[in-house]
Structure formats: C-alpha cells, structure tokens
Amino acid sequence: MGCRTSPEVGGMGHPIKRKEDLRFIQGKGNYVDDVQLPEMVYGHMVRSPYAHARLKSVNTENAKKLPGVLAVITGEDLAKANLAWMPTLFFDKQMVLATGKVLFQSQEVAFVVAEDPYTAADGAELVEVEYEELPVLVDPHKSLDPASPILREDREEKSNHIFHWEVGDKSATDEVFENAAVKAKVDAVFQRCHPAPLETCGCVADFNAATGRLTIHLTSQAPHAHRTLFALVGGIPENNIRVISPDIGGGFGNKVPIYPGYVCAVVASLTLKRPVKWIETRSENLQSTGFARDYHMTAELAAGQDGKIQALRVKTLADHGAFNAAAQPTKFPAGLFSICTGAYDYPTAFCEVDGVYTNKAPGGIAYRCSFRVTEAAYLIERAVDVLAQELKTDPVDLRRKNFIAPQKFPYKSPLGWSYDSGDYDAAMKVALDMVGYDELRKEQQEKRKRGELMGIGVSSFVEIVGAGPAHTFDIAGIKMFDSSEIRIHPTGKAICRMGTKSQGQGHETTYAQIVAEELGIPASDVTVEEGDTDTAPYGLGTYASRSTPVSGAATAVAARKIRAKAKKIAAHLLECSEEDLDWEPGKFFVKGAPSKAKTIQDIAFAAYTNMPEGMEAGLEAVDYYDPPNLTFPFGTYICVVDIDKGTGEVKVRRFVAVDDCGNIINPMIVDGQIHGGLTEGFAIAFMQEIGYDESGNVQGGSFMDYLLPTAVETPTWETGKTCTPSPHHPFGAKGVGESPNVGSPAAFVNAVVDALSHLGVTHIDMPIAPWKVWNILKEKGVVN
C-alpha cells in the first residue's frame, strides 16, 4: 500500500519510531511499582502450600505483634463484609482469601499489611495456618471420576464439571465420518502456559477519607471494566473510583482478570485510610495468576481419496483449575475455539468442549490470543499434517487443495463464522518462495538417505480478532464496543484519548498515525492518552487483538466527524460552499484551484476564533465503535528444523512468517509484534509448561523451571507480507498482535514431527524438550 501522507506527517504505512520508547529506553517509564505516595504501606500475601486442604485455623496473633505490622486480613474477616468471594469474569466465583478450604497451591489465605515490604513479608511468615490435607485432583481426565473428590463445596452442583458447550451439526458430521474414505485423528494437549509478562501484577489502592474517593493504580489491560466491577462488587459509587493504569510492562491477557491481591489492597486501604501497595513476586505471578491453554483436544478429519477434506470433529477437555476465571465473551464458554475449522473449505463440522475443575490455579485467560484461537489454530494445523501423513501427500499440496478460494469471501464457516476476507494461497506462495520449499524437500530426501534428521513444518492459520459486534459480544454484560475521543487544540495540535490500554503495543504511536492519516495533523503533534478512567472515554480495553480493529476504527470515525466539521469551517473561511471543496490529508482546497486552501491547522484556529455564525466552538469528536463483524487475519508460517540425534535437541534453522493483517498502520511495529509473538510461540513449543506433580505442587513456579527464551535460544525470524484489507473496517486493518503466537506453535511442532515422520511419528506434545525427542529416537531404534 502506498502512503497517502508524507513521512513528516507520518500517516498510515510509515515506519515511524515509537514515541513511547523515548521514555522507556531512558528508564523513565512509570509503572505501578514506581508509584510512591505519602504514608504508603505495603501488603504481602500468605499463600497455601497445599493444593487441596481443609483450613482448620488461621492464627494472626504473632504476626500482629510484629512491630511495623498494621493489619492482617483473613478470609473470615472478609466474609464479615461479604467479600470472601468475588465473581470471576465467567459465571463463576473465586475466593479472595480462603475460607473453609484451599483449592490450589499458592492460593491466597491472608494479607499482611506493614510499614515496609520487608516487615510485611516477615509478618506473613508469622501467620500460623493449620491445614488438614485432602486428596488432590490434578489430572483433568479424572475430574469426572466418581472416585475423585468434589472440589467445589460452594456449588449446588456436586460435580467437577463446569460446562458442556457444542457447536455444529453432530449427526451430519458423524454421517460423513461413517462414509469417509480417509480419516485422520490426533490427540493433542495444548499445555498449561503462562504469559509471564516482564512486569508482574500489582496495584496501589489509595482511599482518601477526606474526599471519599478511591484511586487504584492498577496493572490493568481494561481499566474501565475494572472500575465498573469494583463499583458493582464493592458497592462503592463508580464516580468515586478512579482506576489509573500507568505504563504496563506486558499483559498478554494476564492483566485482564481482577486478582485477590487487588481486592485485599483496596480493603486494607479502606480500613487503614492509607495508600496500600501490593506487588506480586515472579513466583506468585506464575503460580496464582491467570494461566492460559490447558486444552486436551482430539481432532478428526474426514477426507476423500482425492485429499479433499469433508468434515472435522473435535472433542476437548478444558482444565480451568479451581475456579473458572476465564476472561472471555459471555456467550462463549470456550471462547472463539470454533474457528478450529481453519483456512479450509468444507461444509460439515462439529465441536464440543467440556470444562472441568482441578486443584490448580484458576484461569483460562487468552494469552496473546483472541479467546482460545491459539488452541484452535494449533489443533487444525496439526490435524491437517496428520491427514497428509495418512494420505502420503505433501502437507503443502493438501493445504492448497483445500484452501477457501478468494472469491468465496465473505465465507460462512461450518461452525458459524463469517470470514471477512482472505487469500490464503497468496500468503502460502510468498512463504514457499521465501523459504525455497522445493529445494528444502530435496535436501530432506538426501539427508534421510544419510540418516540425518531434518524437518519442514507449515502452518496456514486463520485468526479471528477484534471482538466484537455488540449483538454477540459482551464481557460480564458490557458490550464489546470501544472508543476514541479526539480534541484538536487551537494551534492545530491534538490529544486523543482511548478506551483501550497499551501494554507495549505502541498505541501512542499508531493511534497518532491514524489521526495523521485522517486529518493530516503530523503524528508527532498528536498526544495519545490511555488508562485513566477519569479522563478516557469508556472502553473494554486491550486484549484479543481488538485495539486496531475496534478503537482504531473509532479513532478513524471520530477523525472523520472532525473532518466533516472542519469542512464547514473551511467553506466559511474560503467563502465557498462545502460542495466546492476537495480534501487531501492536511487541507481543504477549492476544486480546480489548489492554491485556494485552508490547512487543518488554519481550520483548528478558526474553530476557536472565527467560527461560522451559529456553530458551536471547538473541534472535537468522540466515537464509540461497534464493529459490524470480527476481522480474520491470516498467514503462512514455515519452519525448518535440524535434529541432533545425540542429544535430541531441535535446532530451528529458518523460520519464515508471512502475515496478512490487512492495511498496516506502522510496518515497523507490525514486524516487532511478529518477532515478539514468534519468540513466545517458540518458547511454548519447546520450553514452557506450568506442570504439576501428583500432590499438586507447581513444577513451573519460577523462571528456574518455566523457561524464557533469551537472544541465545531465539531463532532468526524472516518476515513477509501480503495485504488483503478487511472490507468492513474503516481503513481496512485487521489486527496483528496475536497472529505470531497463534500461528507459530503448529509450524514448530509440524517441523519436528516432519523430521521424524518416516519413523512413524505422527504427534509430539509440547513442550518438545530434547529428552522427549531423544526418547522417541531411542524407542524407534535410531539411537541406542
């Protein structure tokens, strides 16, 4: 796409440098833990060492005696205020502080507040808790065993079953399978992962007794929604709550839920009438806050001998831990998992998901993912590879044979989605050329003859992002619109306030570029402000790649409202009628007489100094955008791996990522997003798992066990693009933040399985650690 604006204006398509980085690279960011307030005190959480135990007593006497300790809050204390439990974002409730029993290791049991963080931690050690251990349920496959303990005594339903959800035509699907010539099946676990943002969760709750106002500085991806929930649950008038989400050091879905620590800090501040800071440690973050995935999936594909896919059947068990704290749209208990039919054209599918409780941390959040899309993309892209193995055909050929053709859009998927636009084969072609696919296949043949192991993995994913249309999408009842408010100052500079909240996505730059594109005001003259509920228009926040599809759209529409008013002012200044005017970014001019023009800056000044008679002063607009549909970004990723037979280590030799996210605001930021997401996908595929032992002890509770890739492990990424604009988005964008995390795990795993496919290997569960590969090589007799 060519740029309509000059680099100086910096509208869409310009790779301008990120404005926010100036303060970040100087260490001048302002994160929640940087907030310092007079009289501030500190909270520390007492946590359960047991995954399942009856709480016999909580003795706080010794803790309270420690000099410097100001308060110790227990579940019983909260119960008196009816706050021992709080609602989750998905039709469940969770304990703020435990009463009765604990249900997962590291569950919150008591909250100690002291004059300094060290005294608070010492005080927490002095809280004596007596537990009686109970049988532990760790394996979700055993959740529904009659022999397993019922975990949730608070529920009327005496079962560990949370929900059953299904979509599609079961009988039609079963019928296709009965008659199918070829069938392929894969059992795939998408393991429990954690977003592990660089900044852990935390808050400073500041109740001012003089004004009656509560200010919460919060690591929040959705400050407005959180304000409303605090008002509804805490009974505090919403106008007396101000949530400020300052700079956020990565969220990835981890900062969407409300956590017990936030509630405890608020209660402590209300009690002590002093600001209370609570910041998680790394281990607390990994062990107790929103995990992702933990989907135990089975996919089956039915096809003809010609390789045309006829139907998909999916059965999934979702492990939600002790409480269903998934953060997703109300009508979708398994999120948008039904995008699992993928990039392929077939009429019949059926998908069912059952959610269960276990003695693990609560969650099921959307880690850089539009609600279970990552699980879905992984599953279908694995299943297609297994089908290719079954058919003894090339996985690329099989994909190309089954892609939805470009002329079929908008495409109605068998599970009910309407894909907005796509050209899947175009992205595939670019990826194949970039990687040199045919050559690689030849090389693989040669290497196999020599006994060397090399694999090529392909993933042609389809995303579904930008939730979402109000008729279908809400979170806890609040419709999933989003907002933008633009004010043009008299000198032609602007401020743009948003309902979303950047956690590193670069919103201060990209929203300014949208304003630059629509109004011709240089992006450098546009200040973008987010995260303060006292000033920003209401919005549902940033997650599920919704900022550009929803708030970005709102920004364009608000700017167009401003442009409409600007046109009236221009006509007044140029003494002509509106119909006589043409627009190019930055100015209105008289048709056929380009020298007779008024710049947007002239017009802005006139809006305050010389407006037409009868016109309101000022130049500003707000838009609450309700998207007509979701957007469907896509791409093809190709991964090339070499396997060391001696150690089982997988070396990613090359990784080509061709993304299509529609029209691009800032190509440099898109590349950065893709690099980051691919690195996360790489870690998930090869390194990361929040595991549990039989007693419910967390086995991924610190960075010693939950590994983060550094520059040493991370492969080099090669990116490419195609551009298929969204037909319904105001400027044709689709959103990109999550695509690389969604699309890449299948490419990595497909490559490893491809390297071993001639040995009869059809699937390996993530994370593919060297020992797993080595065991397979040993089992297959490749090594002794």
Added chain:
Amino acid sequence: MEGVEHPEGEGRGQLISMAMQIEKTFQVKEPVEQVWSLLSDPRRIATCVPGAKITDQVNEKTYKGTISVRVGPTTTDYNGELEIVRLDSQNHEIEILGKGQDVKGRGSASMKMTGKARALEDGSTEITSVSEVNVVGILAQMGSRVISEVSNIMFAQFVKNFQAQLQQPADAAAGEAKPISAASLAWAAAKGAFHRDS
C-alpha cells in the same frame, strides 16, 4: 457429561510425581546385634538424623518429634509423628512411617523408610535403607534436583552420626544432632547439582 472419553497415553499431559525413592547402603564394622539395637531404638536413631529431635513418646510405637531442614536461605522446621509400623527383630528389619508439617504452614513431608541390617561374613554389618519421600509445598517446587542433593548430604551426615552413636553405650543419654549449617549445606547441594554425572 456423557461420552467424554479421552485416551490414555499418547497425547496426554504427563504428571510428574514428587514422591522420590531413595535407596542407600552402607557398612559398619560392628556386629549385627549391636547395630540392630541402635537401629531399632527411635530415640537413639533420631539423634543421628541431622536436625532431628524426638520430643515425646505417644505410645509404644509412636513418637513426636521435629526436624529442621535447611535449603539455601530457607529453613523448614517440620513438626510431626514417627510411627514404627513393623519391627522384625528376627530379620533385623524396621519399617517407619514419618509425617510432618512445616511449622510455618508452608508444606508437609512424609516418609516411609524400611531399614535392614545384615550380618556380613567378616562380622561387620551392612545397613540398607529404602525411603519413599513425598514433599508437598514450597520446598517441593524446587524440584527433585535440589531435594535429592539435600537428602544425599543429610544421609552422609547420618552415616557419620550413626557410626559415632555405635561407639556409645546403648543407655547413653540421647543427645541431639546439630543441624548442618545453612551455608555448607547450600554450597554442597549446589556443587552436587552442578557436578552430577547424569
């Protein structure tokens, strides 16, 4: 929820057990009867375990006690019970069940140990112990790599104390073995972890 079947084995997440089996064998020059009199007396044997102390006898077979385990900067004090499940003087075998809770509420540990003394031809005695240890809580999160190193160090100390105790007359007042210093234990465990062959 009917018809939810998920296959065992392939494609399943794996559960790792924190229960560890630790088998140790060592020899002492004393004859088997002398060794057995020590091995079968919980009050005396407890003095050999680094950081352990018998505080009370509940009944013939059950004792109360404490044990202090230091790993790096953290000390975990367990408070619990020791039960002699089986005492076979004929075959010189003893089976002990120990269960303790961390006094600070950070977890628990249980151990089932079978000890056996066997006379060797030269008049000396071989002692074999097989322990199944299960740790729950913060300590368990550190994983088996740390715990097995710690148990190795504790065992080495135990053998030393055991040999020293054999020199004492049977009715000598039961003392208390010193807990190993935090620094030396942490350092030795770290060295062990880094220098393992496997």
